[in-house]
Amino acid sequence: MSSQSKVSKVESIKLASRNLRGPVDLELNNPSDHFSEEGYQILKFHGIYQQDDRDVRKARKAQGLGPDYSFMIRVAIPGGVLQPEQYLALDRLADQLGNATLRITTRQAIQFHGVRKGGLKPLIQVLNQHLLTSLSACGDVVRNVVACPAPFSDRQRAEISQYAKALSDRLKPRSRAYYEIWLDGEKAASLEEVEPLYGQAYLPRKFKIAFAFPGDNCVDVYTQDIGIVPWLEKDELKGFTLLVGGGLGQSHGAKDTHPVLAKPLTTIKPEQLFEVVEAIVRVQRDHGRRDERKLARMKYLVEAWGLERFKTEVEHYVGYSLPEAQPLTWQCADDHLGWHEQGNGQLFFGLFVENGRVKDHLRVAIREVVKRLNPEIRLTPQQNILFTNIQPGDQATLEAILREHGVELPGRIPLVVQQAMACPALPTCGLAITESERVMPQVIREIDTLLSRLDLQTGPIPHVRMTGCPNGCARPYTAEIGLVGRSLNSYTIYLGGSPLGDRLGEVYLDNVKREDIAARLEPALMAYRQQRRENESFGEFCHRVGIEFIREQIGASVEDQPSAAG
Known part of the structure; x- marks a missing residue:
């Protein structure tokens, strides 16, 4: 934790949470339809936001009623990759416990909206049964790791997807709180658990990482705390170029907050990726601001120090010098909609989902495509869906299903x-x-x-x-x-x-x-x-x-x- 003597209220809540347990563990089963402010702040680390229907606030207040509380649950899906049975499980949960919609996020996650307090634990338990989790989809930790979703069957794409999944696994919190509270896991023998990466106060603010494919910036790599771009030579993965300090949030009227694009830090060998990324996270953990949350993102630390000092500090954490960054060039930032050949004799199809909201006839159509054709699903950073591993003979079937349910195909929608x-x-x-x-x-x-x-x-x-x-x-x-x-x-x-x-x-x-x-x-x-x-x-x-x-x-x-x- 940084040496600042004054910390924000949220920092105090994190420190008192017993590694993300309290007061969520105490408030989950009480009769209230919502959590306290302290509980809400810790819920975020579990992938949950407490919300209320702002359309009815005034009317309810006039009737002497409190807010109409519900919850948003975000499912962390590294690289946006879902197996067909996982997608169908999410679809069922939308009806059983949500508001009958799924929301694809700009970080390749899925959000449920309208979940009531009593539905939180059952929903998370079903996620776990299908090898899915909401842990660290929100909160002051590394959130869902984004990666270019295009399923072209070259070795480099497969390698990058594996790195993204492995990095996501390494950066998850180690606290057992999620398993104890939601999955009835055995309580830790000691509450003095060690968070080797995050420490007892976790990070000063949320932290975002994305993998782009060389030349293809569909992930908006410059908007990330860490952007990772593979360095290829003759189709061989030689290393990764790291960008640091991106982030878009700001506050109206606050001149000290502003959007920032990430800056090239270094190009490293593949075997260095995990330790260098973890070092960058640790620098932010130890030196990011904890007294003022609106200034706590890593972009402000990079700006305050300058890139050279920041790089020197990362080198101190890893114990060796980092080389200069290789130059980057971009050819496109499209979202891979429409039909494409994967390169292995199969096809993939990118379907436009307006504002990421899967509902009504669109939701029925997607469900039928998944049931009949059994494609792997990939969620995109522009809130769309890719159906992958489609046999050429099923191309007409997929299009027919969509047309039958009134879903417009890419090419017929205004660009x-x-x-x-x-x-x-x-x-x-x-x-x-x-x-x-x-x-x-x-x-x-x-x-x-x-x-x-x-x-x-x-x-x-x-x-x-x-x-x-x-x-x-x-x-x-x-x-x-x-x-x-x-x-x-x-x-x-x-x-x-x-x-x-x-x-x-x-x-x-x-x-x-x-x-x-x-x-x-x-x-x-x-x-x-x-x-x-x-x-x-x-x-x-x-x-x-x-x-x-x-x-x-x-x-x-x-x-x-x-x-x-x-």
Whole structure:
């Protein structure tokens, strides 16, 4: 733990938790429908968020009732890989204990929403029966390890997938609390358990790791605390390039918080990966801020120290010098939708899932595909699903199942819709300032109408991402168009992120009403239509000409321009 004398309230709760037991173990079976604040903070380490329905808060308060509590459970799935029987088990749980939906996250996890307190233990026990866990899917630990999900059958992809799974296993907390509380495991003989990596106070804040495949940045590797990019020579894995200090969260009005992209630290040999990654985690554990949680992410430590000092400290922990980082180049950041050959005679199919929410007819269709064709499932960092190991003879069957249930196939969906993402936000996220998932379908189709009217549906189509608060869960700050909740029904618009995910956008307009978003984007898109270079994306155009130039295009006539929905 860092030497700071003052620690935040959450730090004190962690230290008093008996290695993530209390007070969850004492409150789980009491008659209350929710946990105390202390219990809620420790629940996160078990992959659980306590929430309430914010749509009914005022009405319930007027009736003298408390909040309508429910829980979100996040299932940690390294690299997003699920066997068919595991997916079907998750699907059943959505009906039995959740709100009949599954939510694919931007970290390749699955979230259940609407779970009541009495359903927590039964749900986790079923997860365990299917070799799944919610342990450390949330909380101040290394969370679900992300990896490029494309199942191409070359040896390098298989190696990287194995490294991601092995690293995830190594970085799990060692406390027996999860097994004791949820799985009726035998209580530890001593509560003085050793957490060799995390220590008694765990990390100062959440910690995110992702593996990208060389040239393919579908995981948004620069937004991670540690980004890992394999170094290949003649198709041989020679090592890994490590990036450090990325993170997107910020607070409105707090000038000392801001999104940051990760920076190249070193390129190491494969056999060094685990010890160097663990050393980086330990540096953050020992030196990250514990007095102020909004400044506790590792990105602020890297910024405060500078990359060279940070690297020197990591070298001190591993006991040897680290070489310079190899340069990185990127060709794409797409999400592998549609049909692809795996390279082993089989196919995989990427299915668009709007905002990651699997529900209604889509959920029925996916269930039938899994039951009939038995594919391995891979969840993507852009909230979609890959059906893998499909026999060529089953291609028509898969498409027929989807069409039968009214599911649109990639290629028939507007590209701007297909590339969009939104966070859950209201009504359950306690941090949400305004809407995101519930309004994004309308907003993105208004933008699609605008693109069509401006004849911008050919060539590069902008990536649009929305969040209901500035924490950035849907990664809006690296998008070409980022929409970030500012206040009720109001958003900050960011422009100029890179379609390859290696540049942040800048503030274009603040406090834009939701119904005005498309109209406010129109002058910028008109300028793009008139002045873009050949094959230049909207994000690259905004970066080239500058945000100030684009603001000048707004002029006094914007109020007179028809909205995209008109």
